[in-house]
Amino acid sequence: xxxxxxxxxxxxxxxxxxxxxxxxxxxxxxxxxxxxxxxxxxxxxxxxxxxxxxxxxxxxxxxxxxxxxxxxxxxxxxxxxxxxxxxxxxxxxxxxxxxxxxxxxxxxxxxxxxxxxxxxxxxxxxxxxxxxxxxxxxxxxxxxxxxxxxxxxxxxxxxxxxxxxxxxxxxxxxxxxxxxxxxxxxxxxxxxxxxxxxxxxxxxxxxxxxxxxxxxxxxxxxxxxxxxxxxxxxxxxxxxxxxxxxxxxxxxxxxxxxxxxxxxxxxxxxxxxxxxxxxxxxxxxxxxxxxxxxxxxxxxxxxxxxxxxxxxxxxxxxxxxxxxxxxxxxxxxxx
Amino acid sequence: xxxxxxxxxxxxxxxxxxxxxxxxxxxxxxxxxxxxxxxxxxxxxxxxxxxxxxxxxxxxxxxxxxxxxxxxxxxxxxxxxxxxxxxxxxxxxxxxxxxxxxxxxxxxxxxxxxxxxxxxxxxxxxxxxxxxxxxxxxxxxxxxxxxxxxxxxxxxxxxxxxxxxxxxxxxxxxxxxxxxxxxxxxxxxxxxxxxxxxxxxxxxxxxxxxxxxxxxxxxxxxxxxxxxxxxxxxxxxxxxxxxxxxxxxxxxxxxxxxxxxxxxxxxxxxxxxxxxxxxxxxxxxxxxxxxxxxxxxxxxxxxxxxxxxxxxxxxxxxxxxxxxxxxxxxxxxxx
DNA sequence: CTGTTAGCGCGTTCAT
DNA sequence: ATGAACGCGCTAACAG
Numbered sequence: 001x002x003x004x005x006x007x008x009x010x011x012x013x014x015x016x017x018x019x020x021x022x023x024x025x026x027x028x029x030x031x032x033x034x035x036x037x038x039x040x041x042x043x044x045x046x047x048x049x050x051x052x053x054x055x056x057x058x059x060x061x062x063x064x065x066x067x068x069x070x071x072x073x074x075x076x077x078x079x080x081x082x083x084x085x086x087x088x089x090x091x092x093x094x095x096x097x098x099x100x101x102x103x104x105x106x107x108x109x110x111x112x113x114x115x116x117x118x119x120x121x122x123x124x125x126x127x128x129x130x131x132x133x134x135x136x137x138x139x140x141x142x143x144x145x146x147x148x149x150x151x152x153x154x155x156x157x158x159x160x161x162x163x164x165x166x167x168x169x170x171x172x173x174x175x176x177x178x179x180x181x182x183x184x185x186x187x188x189x190x191x192x193x194x195x196x197x198x199x200x201x202x203x204x205x206x207x208x209x210x211x212x213x214x215x216x217x218x219x220x221x222x223x224x225x226x227x228x229x230x231x232x233x234x235x236x237x238x239x240x241x242x243x244x245x246x247x248x249x250x251x252x253x254x255x256x257x258x259x260x261x262x263x264x265x266x267x268x269x270x271x272x273x274x275x276x277x278x279x280x281x282x283x284x285x286x287x288x289x290x291x292x293x294x295x296x297x298x299x300x301x302x303x304x305x306x307x308x309x310x311x312x313x314x315x316x317x318x319x320x321x322x323x324x325x326x327x328x329x330x331x332x333x334x335x
Numbered sequence: 336x337x338x339x340x341x342x343x344x345x346x347x348x349x350x351x352x353x354x355x356x357x358x359x360x361x362x363x364x365x366x367x368x369x370x371x372x373x374x375x376x377x378x379x380x381x382x383x384x385x386x387x388x389x390x391x392x393x394x395x396x397x398x399x400x401x402x403x404x405x406x407x408x409x410x411x412x413x414x415x416x417x418x419x420x421x422x423x424x425x426x427x428x429x430x431x432x433x434x435x436x437x438x439x440x441x442x443x444x445x446x447x448x449x450x451x452x453x454x455x456x457x458x459x460x461x462x463x464x465x466x467x468x469x470x471x472x473x474x475x476x477x478x479x480x481x482x483x484x485x486x487x488x489x490x491x492x493x494x495x496x497x498x499x500x501x502x503x504x505x506x507x508x509x510x511x512x513x514x515x516x517x518x519x520x521x522x523x524x525x526x527x528x529x530x531x532x533x534x535x536x537x538x539x540x541x542x543x544x545x546x547x548x549x550x551x552x553x554x555x556x557x558x559x560x561x562x563x564x565x566x567x568x569x570x571x572x573x574x575x576x577x578x579x580x581x582x583x584x585x586x587x588x589x590x591x592x593x594x595x596x597x598x599x600x601x602x603x604x605x606x607x608x609x610x611x612x613x614x615x616x617x618x619x620x621x622x623x624x625x626x627x628x629x630x631x632x633x634x635x636x637x638x639x640x641x642x643x644x645x646x647x648x649x650x651x652x653x654x655x656x657x658x659x660x661x662x663x664x665x666x667x668x669x670x
Numbered sequence: 671c672t673g674t675t676a677g678c679g680c681g682t683t684c685a686t
Numbered sequence: 687a688t689g690a691a692c693g694c695g696c697t698a699a700c701a702g
Contacts, residue, residue, distance in 0.1 A: 004451070004452070006678095006679055006680085007679065007680065007681095008679075008680095016688075016689085017688065017689040017690075018679090018680085018681095018689085018690090019681080019682080019683095019688075019689055019690075019691090020687085020688055020689065022679095022680065022681055022682085023681085023682095023687095023688085026681080030687065030688080031687070031688080032687060032688090035687080035688085049447075049448070049450070049451040050451065050679080050680070051392070051451055051452055051678085051679050051680070052391075052451060052452065052453045053388050053389075053391035053392040053397070053452060053678085053679080053680095054388075054392050054678070054679035054680045054681090054694090055679080055680055055681080056387075056388035056391075056680095056694095057386070057388035057389050057392050057678090057679080057680075057694050057695065057696090058679080058680050058681050058682085058693085058694055059680085059681075059694090060694085062388070064431075071417065072407065072413045072416045072417055072420070073410070073413045073414045073416070073417040073631075074413070075408070075410075077413075078407045078408040078409070078412075078413040079408045081407045081408070081432065082406065082407055082408040082434065085407070085432065085433075085434050094431050094453070095431060095432050095433075096399075096429050096430060096431055096432075097416065097420065097430050097431075097432050098420075098430075099417065099420050112384070113384070115384070116339070116384040116385065116386055116387060117339070117386055117387065117388060118387045118429070278613070296408070341694095341695060341696085342695065342696065343695075343696095351672075351673085352672065352673045352674075353673090353674095353695090353696085353697095354672075354673060354674075354675090354697080354698085355671090355672055355673070357695095357696065357697060357698090358672085358697090358698095361697085365671060365672080366671070366672080367671060367672090370671080370672085385695080385696075386694085386695050386696070388694085388695080388696095389678090389694070389695035389696040389697090390695075390696055390697075391678095391696095392678050392679065392680090392694090392695080392696075392697095393677085393678055393695080393696050393697045393698085394678090394696085394697065394698095395678080
């Protein structure tokens with residue numbers, strides 16, 4: 001066990017004061033180069049690293065940020081984390097991860113546990129943008145906070161999102177161009193701006209093309225997998241849509257399962273289009289048209305925004321950042 | 336901004352000493368219930384939470400663990416993180432994440448940056464089990480450390496792995512039973528026990544069935560995507576294997592791409608089997624036989640082991656924990 | 671049961 | 687250019 005070496009020991013060994021060592025380590029202008037070198041050499045030799053708890057306590061800075069999101073085991077979020085971590089590393093920061101599992105209360109409880117100075121800033125993708133509006137409104141005044149993908153709007157802090165409305169409109173138009181006339185919508189993220197925007201884009205494209213959609217053609221997401229499957233089966237059975245627009249990845253498996261059980265051929269009998277960040281899904285299954293969000297870039301951008309706040313730069317920048325999604329069509333299947 | 340409230344203020348307000356407040360907050364047996372209640376009430380009212388830096392400094396405990404792994408944007412690792420986080424939460428611990436991107440030097444540099452007391456323990460899935468054997472041998476004496484999935488063997492600490500040899504043997508036998516005779520192997524994780532075990536299992540099954548495999552039928556993983564694709568194309572073109580055994584998920588896309596470019600039909604012309612944790616891949620593509628590792632459980636188990644160390648329990652338990660993978664066959668395609 | 675005192679390791683005055 | 691002394695907020699001896 002390499003005994004933990006601290007400033008005191010360095011000072012003792014070098015016959016100088018603790019204060020001098022501290023200043024030398026921090027490259028203070030007050031210290032002669034000669035002394036600095038002696039300190040640095042010994043520090044390296046003894047493998048000295050400052051005790052983070054002590055320096056946090058003193059400086060009120062932790063070089064740590066927290067990421068709060070629904071679930072890491074999700075292609076979108078894990079890519080986002082990757083993007084965040086890259087920037088954090090660049091700044092020498094540490095990254096804490098918390099999963100809310102879509103539980104708003106847990107979300108708040110995590111954040112509250114971070115407000116005592118455990119982190120310098122927070123990145124979050126919220127579970128719902130309705131349940132805790134007032135809480136967040138207060139929060140952004142207390143701690144550097146950046147929202148990504150799942151945001152509260154109208155809050156005075158950075159928000160990194162994607163062009164959900166636009167890409168949904170575009171994708172829906174594409175389905176219609178492919179000849180679909182009876183489109184069904186699988187509705188996810190209902191109480192989030194992203195979910196609403198996706199639906200609006202879909203709806204507006206439907207309207208613009210002179211089509212209509214009744215409530216029977218809309219399946220709302222349920223936490224229960226079986227429920228989703230059942231609802232989709234009922235939809236397919238009773239209303240025979242010729243396309244499924246899936247607004248979240250979680251609907252893909254039940255959609256395929258339902259089609260299989262009902263012996264519907266994809267994409268001949270029915271076309272499926274989904275928001276999805278599964279790189280392999282695109283390739284493995286040629287029948288799924290996808291909308292892919294730039295997950296890595298979203299994380300990256302969000303982290304950059306947080307460091308803007310932490311370093312007091314870009315105060316006047318536009319705080320609403322919108323990145324572009326990509327619609328990946330299926331030429332091979334005529335769609 | 337709710338001014339940060341500390342123990343001193345609680346003491347002042349309640350007209351008791353700082354020490355009493357501290358003890359009350361920690362539910363010490365020395366303090367009367369009446370006093371405790373007064374303290375707890377006020378603490379809640381003022382939204383008091385202890386300053387972690389201060390208590391870390393004093394107690395030398397951080398209630399934080401670190402997870403070091405190659406990459407979070409990978410189904411296996413993100414599920415493992417989920418498993419880890421679940422246990423950490425149960426203990427009220429925080430989780431730091433670091434990605435090595437398979438860089439052994441970075442791996443060490445991360446770990447070194449954690450040895451000054453920033454964390455109470457470390458969970459890691461290493462990049463290579465050869466480059467830093469002596470380093471790790473030393474390390475496990477200094478800090479509570481648990482390996483998961485990618486391990487150094489022969490080290491005196493907990494290691495959570497899967498039955499790579501066995502499942503590879505079984506999967507290979509399955510391919511042979513399906514009629515494959517010219518099997519090719521896509522070799523990943525070459526300098527890790529897991530990779531070696533997978534290959535051994537494959538090789539032994541080949542031998543046991545009276546088949547052989549030449550070096551021409553082995554493609555070793557390269558960081559460069561195109562190289563992998565090219566190598567697989569050469570393999571398919573020149574040697575016409577009737578099955579590809581892919582030891583890592585990263586080979587799946589190039590395999591499918593290569594088959595597509597060479598107009599090989601899967602699974603008619605060639606069967607593909609791969610280690611993979613992509614839940615959707617299983618469903619979306621009926622032609623891919625998969626070996627799935629219990630990623631979540633691995634993370635879960637590894638975290639449990641770490642807490643065993645931290646709480647000094649189970650010192651005498653078997654330190655080598657092996658979980659079972661699952662071979663998911665494709666009845667629909669006769670394989 | 672409660673209070674007094676003394677640091678944990680570091681950074682920051684203010685002297686020298 | 688260097689050092690002595692203090693305190694960040696908290697916990698742990700020890701006293702009473």
